[in-house]
Amino acid sequence: MTLRPADPAFADSLRDQLDPRSFRDPAPRYLEEPRGTWAGHAGLILAPGDVQEVSTILKAAHAARVPVVPYGGGTGLVGGQIMPDGPAPLLLSLERMTAIRKVDPVENVAVVESGVILEDIHTAAAKEDRLFPLSLAAKGSARIGGNLATNAGGVNVLRYGNARDLCLGIEAVLPDGRIWNGLTRLRKDNTGYDLRNLLIGSEGTLGVITAAALKLFPVPAGQGTALAAVPSPRAALELLSLARSQVGEAVSSFELIAGEGLRFLQETLPQIRRPFDPAPDWMVLIDLGLPAGLDPQEVLETIFAQAWEQELVSDALIAQNRAQADEFWEVREQIPEANRLIGSVSSHDISLPLSNLPAYIERASQQVAGMGPFRINCFGHLGDGNLHYNVFPPKGEPVAEWRQHTKAVKTMLHDLVHEMEGSVSAEHGIGRLKTDDLERYGDPVKLEMMRAIKQALDPQGIMNPGAVLRAR
Template sequence: MLNPADDALAARLPKGVLRPITPAYLEEPRRRLTGQAGLVAAPRNVDEVAAIVRACAKARVGIVPRGGGTGLVWGQILPQGPAPLILSLERMTALRGLWPEENVLIAEAGMTLQAVRDAADAAGRLFPLSLASQGTAAIGGCLSTNAGGVTALRYGTARALCLGIEAVLPDGRVVHDLKRLRKDNTGYDLRDLLIGAEGTLGIITAVSLRLVVPPPNIGVAMLQVPGPEAALTLLSLAEGRMAGGVTAFELIAGQSLAFLAEVLPDIRQPLPGAPWSVLIEVGLPEGLPAAAALEGLLGDAMERGLVLGGVIAQSGQQAADFWHLREHIPEANRLIGAIASHDISLPLSEIAGFIRDAGAALAARGDMRVNCFGHLGDGNLHYNLFPARGRVRGDYDALRGDLSDLIHEMVVARGGSFSAEHGVGRLKTGELDRWGDPARLAAMRAIKTALDPLGIMNPGAVLSATAGQAAPADGPDRS
């Protein structure tokens, strides 16, 4: 049953948009926190989104936008404070247009990333953003968090793949900016402002996306390397030999393979027990066989001592199996149960030193296992800590905060970031307050105040509460 304030708000909403509040709307993937909601609304079009936002602004009710719900930093749930309206984009899934000759696709924000990729593929094109969660992740959420994924090395993050945006601002006005242009110098770029804002400045309702012609020759290999420093040298060698054709370059620690063997033993491992390995994918033009290029790279790298051995995929299925292994590392991590997880990025030249020094610093703090893996090609690592064998996560409760502080301090000291691709959400607002540049934070708060003076857009996400919050449930305008 709704409380009187929510009942009054519900009466202002477009007919047919309300949904029952089920657990699915209140969960995050790791199930470490549960959100709350006064109402759940699922609009069918941008006009209904605008009407919902106007009603919430009048009632001083916070809005938490929700796409596929796959975010890992709690941006899609509000666990405390006045109960918000959850605005789900689940019904806005239309493909509004596709122009293969222009390499452009326009999709509504609730369309899944996989559906976007499938639509592009059906037209002989590729939308290159690729995530393990792409079957569930919504394209609006991908833009709202500026998702990265495995192909950012070659194609950039979600931001680089977006040409235009349709969005609803905090006062209910609609920004109609679904341009299909590569060049448009007409003032402030609201598109780039909304991308990565995690729903704190407005709600993305549709996006114009850049497609590419898929490379005709694709090759995939898993190569064992002596360590991270050799992997970085191999990356440089590969990029020189492939002339921009390296699509992905993933670092995989031996601990990743050990966890897979322990909890997902059915996953085939081409290099079982390798202390360090890389997964490389290249996409080359017509007339340049990718397998042959990888064979040449392997031979050259082995002569230089950069590679100890490897397997080059001989079929599409074998290549898919290699990626299947990589994409299940996070699932193995979840089954093991991490003490703390870190989504970090570093300048490439700092990565090997960080891995060495962080390992030594953690060893001095206690007995634990480290799983370091991720998108080495763009400097993004997932540096996760796990209990030693025979111990459980709870044994490390007193250390957890100090361990994350240690990792983030070492990252920032080397010119890196504590949030590479997952965003800030509500989980990392304290880190942003601590490590963010003061002038940059002041500008962000000024923008937030200017666009969202009532603080109703995803309150408490990205910027800590001092940036403005939705009014309390008994606020004067909630009736």
């Protein structure tokens, strides 16, 4: 079905129905994405103030067959928030819907609107001595609606799960403007299809999430952070197993960092303090959240003593205070920025069964080396099987001269992921970047079911056309 642009006549039809503050100037920030892969366009940018205004907007867009691109914090890395071609869309920003409606420490629930910045949810929960564990490098600008729409992961998935695991209920507006009030705070509700999880992870292609009921957790009584040098990714996995045998689910984060990551920081962000110099080949960053009665330093020392005996670590640094822990985490969180400054030939957000990770890293590195003298920066959330496997040009050479290899490198790495029972999208989503990958590697029956759901909920095809499923 032919879509129509959000032209001035369409904008004028909404002026009497919306608060004047809903109309936004076309600032460049709405039409750019962090990696600079695409530039978007928009005929109209609206920032509704409440769910009723979202309903009014979608009802009008549905009637006029105007494409709608939902927009959260703009931090997505696969182009889901950018529409580069086609009829100029209505860009729907949730930036004005920032109310934290409720924080209940008894229920361990926070009810928030979708435009709330992730870090603001952390702050609101902390005021009630509670933890909202979804955390990622863009927490200062990412908005919870976008986090849910992409089923964001981050550093605490090992213990607490992805965004969908942290959500009890949602309020959403469907493509025709109807409001679904699914904002339940129930832990058990077995009354039919799980529509909440249908919209979570749908990347704005089935509707617009406007509010959510989120799970909170008690703040662990003791927190410990350490950075350890390990001889290999396989040793890192064995260290994870050892740590979990000692403290079980108290392992909150377990991050793998390649030595190349520290060298990239030295090259691009020398002000970042590097804990090891020279950099070891591999490191792990461990976060523990322990109950009362256990001393984090003693627990970490015990784990590392056993790991030393088993030759799983060659050096270890245990943070002595929160400031040192923050320094360790700054290293991990600034690696993506260093990657951006250098410029990658091909970047990959992949996941594999844990037992296949070491073999994947070895085989992938051998195959990349056979394609050219590339540099590889492999890091990520080892505890939940999620790697960011990124390929860069030789040091000192401009990335533009190596971009002709992008397609071949990507295809090789993704073919290997598929062969080894993994996924080519672990936590970033499909967006517009990976629609070809979804068709190449996705199960045909799954794709048929996805298209049937899209057709049932969005028969006009107005919601984020071209994202997740190729526009037809």
